[in-house]
Structures are given as structure tokens and as C-alpha cells.
Amino acid sequence: MKIEIKSLVKEYKQGDQTISALKKVNLTITSGEFYSITGRSGSGKTTLLNIVAGLTTPTSGNVLLDGKDIFTLSDSALSLYRNATIGCVMQQHSVLANLTVLDNVRLPFHLAKREGDSAKEAYRLLSLMGIEDLAKRMPKRLSGGQIKRVVIARALINKPMLLLADEPTGDLDSHTTKEIMQTLKTVASEGTAILMVTHDHDANEYASTHFSMNDGALKRLS
Amino acid sequence: MRINNHKDTANKPLTTLRIAFNNLCGKPGRAVALVTIVAIMAFVLFGGAILSRGLDNGMRSLEARLGADIIIVPQDSEDDYESLIVDGEPTGFYLDMSVKDYISQMEGVGQVTSQFFLATLGGGSCCTASAQVIGIDYETDFVIMPWVSQLLNRNIGDGEVIVGSGVSINYDNTILLFDVLYPVAARLEHSSTGMDNTIYVSINTMRDMARDAQALGGFPYDVDIDRSVSAILVDVAPGYEINLVARVMRWDIPGISVVESYGIYTNVASGLRFITGVIGTISVVLGVTVIVVLFVLFSLTISGRKKEFAILRILGATRTKLAGIVLTEALDLSLLGAFLGCALSVLVVFPFGRHIGMQMGMPLLLPGVGDSLRLLAIALAVSVAVGPISSAYSAYKISRAETYATMREGE
Ligand SMILES: Nc1ncnc2c1ncn2[C@@H]1O[C@H](COP(=O)(O)OP(=O)(O)OP(=O)(O)O)[C@@H](O)[C@H]1O
Ligand SMILES: [Mg+2]
Numbered sequence: 001m002k003i004e005i006k007s008l009v010k011e012y013k014q015g016d017q018t019i020s021a022l023k024k025v026n027l028t029i030t031s032g033e034f035y036s037i038t039g040r041s042g043s044g045k046t047t048l049l050n051i052v053a054g055l056t057t058p059t060s061g062n063v064l065l066d067g068k069d070i071f072t073l074s075d076s077a078l079s080l081y082r083n084a085t086i087g088c089v090m091q092q093h094s095v096l097a098n099l100t101v102l103d104n105v106r107l108p109f110h111l112a113k114r115e116g117d118s119a120k121e122a123y124r125l126l127s128l129m130g131i132e133d134l135a136k137r138m139p140k141r142l143s144g145g146q147i148k149r150v151v152i153a154r155a156l157i158n159k160p161m162l163l164l165a166d167e168p169t170g171d172l173d174s175h176t177t178k179e180i181m182q183t184l185k186t187v188a189s190e191g192t193a194i195l196m197v198t199h200d201h202d203a204n205e206y207a208s209t210h211f212s213m214n215d216g217a218l219k220r221l222s
Numbered sequence: 223m224r225i226n227n228h229k230d231t232a233n234k235p236l237t238t239l240r241i242a243f244n245n246l247c248g249k250p251g252r253a254v255a256l257v258t259i260v261a262i263m264a265f266v267l268f269g270g271a272i273l274s275r276g277l278d279n280g281m282r283s284l285e286a287r288l289g290a291d292i293i294i295v296p297q298d299s300e301d302d303y304e305s306l307i308v309d310g311e312p313t314g315f316y317l318d319m320s321v322k323d324y325i326s327q328m329e330g331v332g333q334v335t336s337q338f339f340l341a342t343l344g345g346g347s348c349c350t351a352s353a354q355v356i357g358i359d360y361e362t363d364f365v366i367m368p369w370v371s372q373l374l375n376r377n378i379g380d381g382e383v384i385v386g387s388g389v390s391i392n393y394d395n396t397i398l399l400f401d402v403l404y405p406v407a408a409r410l411e412h413s414s415t416g417m418d419n420t421i422y423v424s425i426n427t428m429r430d431m432a433r434d435a436q437a438l439g440g441f442p443y444d445v446d447i448d449r450s451v452s453a454i455l456v457d458v459a460p461g462y463e464i465n466l467v468a469r470v471m472r473w474d475i476p477g478i479s480v481v482e483s484y485g486i487y488t489n490v491a492s493g494l495r496f497i498t499g500v501i502g503t504i505s506v507v508l509g510v511t512v513i514v515v516l517f518v519l520f521s522l523t524i525s526g527r528k529k530e531f532a533i534l535r536i537l538g539a540t541r542t543k544l545a546g547i548v549l550t551e552a553l554d555l556s557l558l559g560a561f562l563g564c565a566l567s568v569l570v571v572f573p574f575g576r577h578i579g580m581q582m583g584m585p586l587l588l589p590g591v592g593d594s595l596r597l598l599a600i601a602l603a604v605s606v607a608v609g610p611i612s613s614a615y616s617a618y619k620i621s622r623a624e625t626y627a628t629m630r631e632g633e
Binding site: 053055075076079080081082083084088090094095096097098099103106107108109110111112117118119120154 | 233235236237241244245247248249530533534535536537538539540541542543
């Protein structure tokens, strides 16, 4: 499986002025690669991730999944893409307050009506994140860093082809950052591509391919 | 270890139903408020429907039991007669028997019978119950006998009594009336009319009883017991107009009031129409209000939950799934509310129905099991439907929301 990003342009109209959040971004994502994007605040990193996730439509350009534009898919096909092909770790806290940690992690599994033992896989991921003892807790009793780890576990439950991670270590101390990045590196080595936005120098080191975003323009660094 | 411990409960699929249920549990205050609103509506709908039906039944029961077309009573006694027939208010008034003989000869008069009324001395030691005794002439009676013969397959013998369903009697099936103990031959079934508070005896027994009452001061001495009747009941001969016959009677005979049973019936019927109209109006107004209130509440809460639904979208929930969650939450709430409201209604209306009817001064005959179940099913269905109906727009709106935009709004 391959995801190609072609000449992606995103403009936001704000009154009479136009903000160019993305300017002709090209990127090909292949299995097992670990990409990182760094860049100033407001440079368009989140916008890129949102478009790849099919959450925002681009002004022009395409996101091709095995050659097919995801924005031409039906709602159920695009939902399935979000559910199973990719996993999302949003910049904001995106945990569901009414479900336990375990159920939050299991939820994407059941949204796609999969058969099988979701709890077993959820516990495996929670212990990978070092928080299996929090499984029965409600999210409102968790710290910011714990929530981030729940969200990462949730993004991995359907074994996605691509993990989109917007500041995955934003709330974490350097020790935990190291642990999480090590985990992500393992995930990548098992075949999941990772597209990570980060400000963290340490985290950036774990990626294999580095990009920088500058005023909507994506530039390969190494 | 841990995985095995939790396996049973933790591995249930996260269906729409479970997600909706968890969301409701997450906001118990909101859930309780919405359930209460639906419960109130269900309570009023079912209670109102049962009462309306009960009044209608009572009306029919009264109509069937009035039996005669025209009733002649002493002048100015028609209100007392109506109270007796409708509410079972004990009374006594007397006419000379010659009036009956005269009426029997009149043109247009078919069957004629007479009744003799005597109020028991309630509260005294002489009588078991405070009730109305009616002596019926079973040779000519065409009003009470049809009911009695259904029960007994024979006439009332002298010295026997038949009691209405509301008359209290002794445990050994006897009743003490003016210091004489009478065997109770039968008890009539509940009719929600004055019949329920009436004791029927043969006219001979009635006269003896009146003499006993006279001795106890419960009957005036100036009434000639053997030559008196209280009410003369007339069936108009076929081909004659009831009100024409009644008019001739009023013209011809001094000192009487002529009651057309149709008049009693229409009096009660117009009161009934008013009450059922009020119940119907309240039900409709309340139903509409509840839908509007729920609509507003759902819209308000949904807009506060945009981020929650955006997260579900990001995780791969389809638009249909989001709408399904909103509708299921609403359905859960209205299901619970509908059942609670109807259950409460059943607990209030059935035990206290007779009391409510008495308070309203209306004949109220609660519907039977089958009819009640049918009304219950309708009330439940309407109340249950209210949740999904009033949340349909919210469900539609949330399923159309722009995910990325709502996620940013939640920041
Ligand atoms: N929905 C929107 N409407 C209008 N402008 C937007 C919208 N989303 C993003 N922008 C603008 O697009 C530009 C890029 O935003 P984006 O969120 O992608 O930045 P970012 O690189 O993720 O920044 P940060 O590091 O702070 O998260 C910014 O100028 C932002 O104000
Ligand atoms: Mg960002």
C-alpha cells in the first residue's frame, strides 16, 4: 500500500484575505518509513495531517491511496479509510470522556464491525504504552501525558498502514518521550508508516526521514 | 492475569447501544431530566386515555341502565332523582298511586312500572349500610329485572335483597335494614351509576320495611305506605314521540315532574364531553410542548458535544453511525420515560379510578384488561416515539457537521 500526496494546496479565506496554509506539497509515504515534520507554529503542519486524514478537503491537489483519490470516496469508504488504513493522534486531546480508557482504545476496532478479541489487543497496546493499569479508569482522572498515550494506543488498535501523529510527545517528559519514540520506532519497523509533527529535538531523532514546513512549503532535510 | 480477569466484561462489542448508554451515564443529570419530561407526558397520555375511556364506558352504562323513556316523580323532585340515578345519593319522595293508574290509561304510554324509594338510616345502629332501598314491582318491572335475571334466573323473593356493588353487607351475606336482618340474594356488578349504592327489594318487602322505618322514625307518618309510589317509569309505545307524551303528562297531571331520561343522559353527556375535551386538549398541548422542549434540549446539548462527535468521526465513525448514536440516546431516554410514566399512571388510575370518578361527579367505568392494554400500547408507542422525533434534527445536524472545523472549535 502506498499513499501519494500530490501538489496539495490549501487556502483559507478570512474575510478579504487568503491564507495559504499549504503550497503545492508533494510527498510519497511508503510502509515502514518514519517521517518527521518540524516547522514554526502556523506553518501548515496540522493542515497537512488533516488533509491526509480526509478531515479537510484541499483547495487543489490529491491524496492518493494506491492511486485512488480519497476525496472521491463515499462517506462509508472514507470512514473505513480513517478507521483502518490510518490512525490519528491529534494535537488536541481527543479522548472520549464517557468511555473508559480500555473502551476508548477498543472503539475503532468495533466501529469497523471487526470480529475478534479487541480487549486482548487493547491490553497489549496499553502495556506497550506502559499504562495497562489505567484500563478501567475514566479519562477525566488521567494526566495529559497519560491521555496522549491512550490516544496513541487507540490509533494503533486497527494496525493502520499510516500513523498520523501531531505532537505525540507534546505533554511528555524526556524519559517518557524516549519510551514512546522507541515504541513508535518498533511500530514502524513492523511496517506501519509514521508521519509525525514535532517540535521536540529528541523525538525528531527517531525519525528516518526529516522534513521541514516553512509557510506552507514542505522541504526534505534528510 | 489481568487480561483474563477482565475478559468477560471487557470484550463486549462497543455497539451503538453501548456507546449511547455510556454517554447517558456520563451525564446523569441530563438523562434524569429528559426521562422525567417523557415520563410526565406518558403519565398524562395514558392516564388521560384511561379516564376518557372510563367516562365513556360509564356513560354507556348509565344509558343502558336508565331503562325507561320517561320517569314521573313528585313536583320539584327531579334533581333528587337525577342525583340518585347518577351518583346514588339516597332520597325519598312519594306520589299517590292513582297517578300511576291514570298514566297507564294515557295514549302513547307503553309499559308502566313503579318504584318505591326509601333511604336507609346511615350511621345509625339499625342499618348495615347507608344506601338507597328501591322497591320494585316485579310483575310490571322492565328496568331492573333485565339486570337481575342475568344474575339470578328468577325474581327477587319477598324478604330477599339484591345489592349494588358499592353497598356494604355483613360477612355472612346478610344486611341489617331498620333492625331486620335480610339475606342478600345477589350482588350486581359495578356499573359506576347510582345503582352501585342501591338495595333492591320486592315491593311487598319494601312496604314492610317502610313500616319498620316508620317505627324507627326513618319514614314520615303522613305517607300512606300502601298507596304510595316514588317514581313511575314509562316506556313510550312504538310510534309515539317521547317528548310529546311527556308534554301531555305535564299538561294533564298536577303536582308532578316529568323527567325524560334522555335529559339526564344529555346532562351527564355534556359534562363528559367537556371533561374528555379538556383531557384531549391537555394531552395534545403537552405532547407538542414536550416535543418542542426536547427538541430545544437536544439541540443545545448536541452543540456542546460537537467535539465528542468529531472525535468519533476521526476514529472512522460514518455519518450514519453518529446519527444512530444520537437517536439511540434519545430512544433510550424516551423508552425509560415512557415505561416509568405509564407504570405510574397504572398505579394511580386503577386503584383510585373510582375515587377520581366520584370526585368528578361522573360515572366512571374503567376499561377492561384488553382495552386498557390497547390504550397502554398506544400511549407507550407515542411516548417512545417522542425521543427520536425530537432529536431527529440534531441527529441530522451532527451527522453533517464539518469534522475538522468542530475539532478546532473545541480547542
Ligand atoms: N480552519 C481554519 N480557518 C482559517 N485558517 C486556518 C484554519 N486552520 C488553519 N488555519 C491557518 O492555516 C495556517 C496553518 O495552520 P496549522 O494549524 O496547519 O499550523 P501548524 O503548523 O500546525 O501550527 P502549530 O505548530 O501551532 O500547531 C495558520 O495560519 C492558521 O491560522
Ligand atoms: Mg498544529
